[in-house]
Each structure stands twice: as C-alpha cells, then as structure tokens.
Amino acid sequence: MQINKLQVEAIKCGSVIDHIPSQIGFKLLSLFRFTETEKRITIGLNLPSKKLGKKDIIKIENTFLSGDQINQLAIYSPCATVNYIDEYNLVGKIFPTLPRKIDRILICPNGNCISHNNCINSSFIFIKKPNNNMNLKCKYCEKEFSKNIVLS
C-alpha cells in the first residue's frame, strides 16, 4: 500500500519554498527575515527528496514572495522552487535565477566597511569570474570576495 502523506501540512494560500538543500532551511529563515512576519510559517527539515536525497521546505501563509526575494534564494539554494498556492491549488511555480545584485541579506566580510555600523542595508553585485566562479563585490567598500567567503 502506497502512503501519500504530506510531510508538512498543506497551506491554503501563500508561498512554499521547496527543494531547499538540507541544513539550509533555518539559514534562509533568518537571512531572509521570514520570521519577522506575523504570518504562520511551517518548516520541514531533512525530508526525503528524490532530487536531493534530503531537503528542507518552508511554507509561509498568505505571503507571496517578490521576484527579487525569489531570485536571492538562488544564492543559497540554487535548486529551490517557489510555489504559489491559492485555495490549496498550485497557481504558480517559479525557479529562482541568480540576481545581478543582492541587497540586505549578506554581511560584508570587510570589518572596516561602513555597511556594518550605520543602519544601512548591505548591497553586493555578482561578478562572473573565469571557470564559472562567482565573486561578490560590496557596493560600499568596493572589495570583491569569493562567493564562499561572503556566504559562510
């Protein structure tokens, strides 16, 4: 007998961020400040996934992520999909693509960058390097860092 059981309760209306690599779900919650909302959020961690082996999933009720938010997910979670749900039906499915710039989410690794202490939002642009590597350049201090340094 096949058991078709949802691992995380279905939502009536809102966004479902699916196929998040496991261990990244909590990071996304805090980085994207999803927890700062009053909306109901359910999260599943280390769920079985055909695509990833194990995955995390985040469901946010009555909230539709903006195009910018969705694309910014691609930095941490390139395989994620964002599903828009209405009346328990899937009404949209979006695959994030890496944005040209990323605001607010990341912290500049340069300790002397003004973005640390003036109540302003950080801002980075992506710089494509040879061998498909990506660097991130801080808008303020103009320093360029490898993606891994900024994301760690």
Next chain:
Amino acid sequence: MRNSLYKKNIISINDLKRDELELVLKKSAILKKKSAPDLLKNKIIASCFFEASTRTRLSFETAIYRLGASIIGFSDGNNISLSKKGETLADTISVISSYVDAIIIRHPQEGSARLAAEFSNNVPIFNAGDGSNQHPTQTLLDLFTIQETQNRLNNLNIAMVGDLKYGRTVHSLTQALAKYKKNKFFFISPDVLTMPNYINNMLLERGISYRRCQHIEEVISEIDILYMTRVQKERLESTEYANAKSKFILSTKSLKNARSNLKILHPLPRIDEIDHDVDYTPYAWYFKQAANGIYARQAILSLVLIENHF
C-alpha cells in the same frame, strides 16, 4: 565639450570613464596655466574630515579658495559635536547637505563616501579618502602628473613599490591606468604586502601585462614611472621590516641605469623609503606631484559644480 561630470559624485576612480578622466586632465592643465578665481564665486563647500589628513585637506582648501568659493567644515572628526553625540554619518551628511553646494568627505571607514552620496540630497560628494578604499582626487593628480611628464598615459612602463596590499593610491592608479592601452606594470613589494588579487585579476582579464619583482634595480632601466609608497612599519614583523627596508629604499645608486624620462612619484608623506639625495636628481617629481593636487582638485570641483565653462 559636454561636461558629463556636472553634478556627479566623485566617489571612486572606477566610476569615471576615460573621457571623463581626460576632461579633468584638460581642465587641470588650463587651470595650471591660468587661475580662475571667479569660477566658484558664491559657492559654499563643506570640508568634512572625520580623520586627519593635512595634505589632502589643505590641498582641497587651497583649490577652493583659488576658485573663489567659501569653506565650512571641520578637520578632526573626534572633536565635533556630531560624533560626540553619536549621530550617524547618514544624518550628519543629510544636515550638512542643506547648507552647502558640495561636500568633501574624508572618513576612516571604507564605503563612507558612497554612503554619504545616498544621503546628500543630490549635493555632490567628493571622496577625499575612505579608509583603504578610494582616494580618487589623488589618482587624478597622479594621472595629471604622469601625463605632464611623459606626454601620454598609454604605452608606459610603471613600477609600483612598497605597500601594495593596503596602499589605496597604487590600487586606484593601476585601475585608472588600466583604462589606457599598452601600459605595463611592475609590482615590487615584500611578500606580505603584495598587490591584492582583485587588482591582479582585473589586469589579467584585460590582458594587461604585469610582473612581480624583488628589487627596484631589476626594472629601473625599463620604466618611465617609479611610484614609491611607504612600507608601513606597523604592518610588518620587526625582522620582516628590517629586510624590506633595505630592499625598498630608493637611493641615487638605484637610479644608475634609469631612463632619462624617468619620474619618481610618491603620494607622500615620505618617511625613509626615498633617500634625501634623490630629491636633487632630475627624476624626483613628488613635490611637483603634490603641487599638482591643487590643479586637479580645482578642475574636478569646477567641473562638478559648473556645467559650462570651457
């Protein structure tokens, strides 16, 4: 000639296109020949030095007076009520921008000038140095001096010596000279103070030749410009410094095989990296370079604040 610098913020040398650099150099040359005391008459400019920098501040202030403008401001960020009361830089700039036509800012933190530009309500910001990041007017005066002494900004061999890791002047000058064709760079520094990778990578990506060298004497016969900087004692272990000191001090002996057109530049202050005997050689150009700062700053101030004056 269209003045694309009008009302522009001068934050980073990377923001300036090649034709804009040339506009500044052309204007600098004009102002060097003939002062223009009425150019900025009735303008008020704020000189906001959150950290001390005597040369840059006095150079800007001289440029302002020579253009007939007035100055308000401060020269030490620790002694102003704004910082003592804990006001943010954003608020400080927002307030000052309502008083003046332009703001010159020197601040110890990288990115401060860019931040200031976001809160200046379209009052132009001039970056007079933000931490180890940018000092665009220094680069403009360096370019002006190189062009003046070599009659060109391309097809040059340039050696940069000293603290290439933290020295923002060498970073910005390399970025600016990389906009011109066929320039070749030689980087001479202690192993712990080498040119950062982002500069090396930028040169590689643009197909510009650079070489790391150990001693000035290795390249002296090939170069047109020798750009000296101070090896900062505080950045090295004492043994490393002692070693670096002997390798990177420029003496008249090191200049034995120099080309006749060689010019030695230095952003100053010079400590002991250039022997005083070198001052009396025809190659020494650092004091004339510093004097050129007035003209380059006059040029950029007038281009940003007046649309048509050619």
